[in-house]
């Protein structure tokens with residue numbers, strides 16, 4: 479399976495987030511290389527657009543992503 483289509487520019491994937499968790503490598507394997515449809519960052523991008531993705535949103539923060547999507551009136 480190919481990597482997430484956003485991986486080239488994703489700040490999580492490119493280690494540019496303010497506080498990278500020690501589990502980042504695991505998340506990359508889980509999300510960026512496999513289940514990117516389930517990634518919280520991807521969910522927000524797909525639903526409401528890339529500019530709505532908080533800098534510090536991690537791939538596993540699905541509930542936070544849902545709240546952002548709801549808050550955007552979608």
Ligand code: SF4
Pocket residue numbers: 482483484485486488489490491506509510511513514517518519520537
């Ligand atoms: S799966 Fe999520 S964290 Fe990984 S590259 Fe795609 S949008 Fe970024």
